[in-house]
Amino acid sequence: MTTATLSPVGLAALWRLLSLGLTPPSAETLAEVEALAEGLDELGGFPEVIDVLDALTRSTTEELAAQFFELFGGTVQVAPYEGSYELDPIRQGRQMADVSAFYRAFGAEPAGPAAERPDHAGCELEFLSFLELRRLAAVENDEDVELLDDIGASFLTDHAGRWLPTFFAGVTEGGTRAPFYRALAVLGARAIEDELTRRGIEPTPLPRRPSRLSVEADSFECGAADSSPRRYRR
Template sequence: MTSQQPMHRVSASATAMLPNPSTIKDSPAVERALSRSKVYLLVSWSLLYPEDEEFLDYLRCGEFVEDGRTALDALGVALGADGSQRAKDKLVALKKQLDLVEGLIASECVNWQLSDLQSEHRRVFSNVITLDCPPYETLFGNDHVFAQSHVMGDISGFYKAFGVELSKDIHERLDHLSVEFEFMHFLAYKESYSLCHDGPEKTQIVVEAQKKFVKNHIGRWVPLFCRMLAKKADSGLFKLVADMTADWMEFETAFLAVTPQPYTETDYRPATFSSPEGQTYECGAQDQGNELSMLLNEVGAQSFMDVKEKDKDKDQEEGRPSGTA
């Protein structure tokens, strides 16, 4: 489900389903949904391991910052007088974070090679699942493998309900932050589409799904993860990404009017896995035959990673956003 496309580009299936701009209603609600969708995608992409130079080019040419500012500016206008003061304050903080990213790009990233960005990512996240700042939800607040299975199954249920699954070329876990943020990107975009074409009843279903996913999932573990990431990175790109992500989560909880019960440092008790002989606990990008596969099989979620063409074809016939998100 995780995209490797920059903010100004969308997957082929999504592009085919994009409504003509002339058909989009010029309303603050649509603008808010589209802008939130963009920010989620921007943060999602920034945390993936850079397999090629696409994201580095996106940084160096200035489009990362430009797209972020455009989305935040539009979101601020669309909030108008209806937005809470806390949400507006967080938009100001997010713009300051982008200023810092712009300064880092000008002073350091502009001279980076792909190997430099990859080395920085490995320094912070390592090649195996680091317990200093693991970008996986089920390693937070779940000190037993069966508790992790339950959470993984709930995440899978959200994805299945909206007909999305992991991309075949992205060997990541369902609970990776990039995957969960791209799911929110998809939901926010789907909200904008629904506002224009599906009416209030179906739109409310999408809005409620966003609220539940923030309250029960990313709103609980991402704030602690951001503090851990900022501490591990200490400086540089991923320190700024951590701070920006933390501010974004505070904006989202204020905007959606939800109150998650966030994990604290004392809640961080990752489960200890008993790996089969000769098998190590690595993230899916390195080894698909790991404990994650066992967890998915336990909760019956492996099937969610398979392509389900029936739902996709139905959405495509009706002109709705579908496919891999």
């Protein structure tokens, strides 16, 4: 498989699309997903985007909401939280604390309907989008980007790159009755694989766990429509 190359803006849009796609669907969020997918389709490099667009246009918000709950709510088929893939409860807590520390390093105050915890897939993907936009701003201002590159590599190595491939594989397998989420997962798996390859990162993967009850919500949220990655800022 050829590794796709996107500009920082394109890559930020890709992570943003995936983040929004993993939020409880609403007319607002789905409209932004559609706009992002159309823009990425024009850029080329990820033909999987076409399947996302096709599945989206064939589905109603109500249908997607039911599919979302079947996959990620109640007795979840596929847990959307990094900590759910870690068997050791002590390590679960450390992982969540470490993810939060990455966000706090940028004064992050993400908000929206996507996540009940900072280790939600939508939050981690939103953070990857934010880092791309911060890197673009640094380049435009002739600032050093080495630190941002190191942070992105560390976040992929220690967190997103360890479990998102497993998560997306689970959604692909479990989404036979949810074509939009299945298409989104295929795109997400390709995006993560390409990014790890591009950076030369080989994280230790976290295995999939059996179906389990969805965790209760806490105060950390992200992925709201119109809440672009710029919400992560000092």
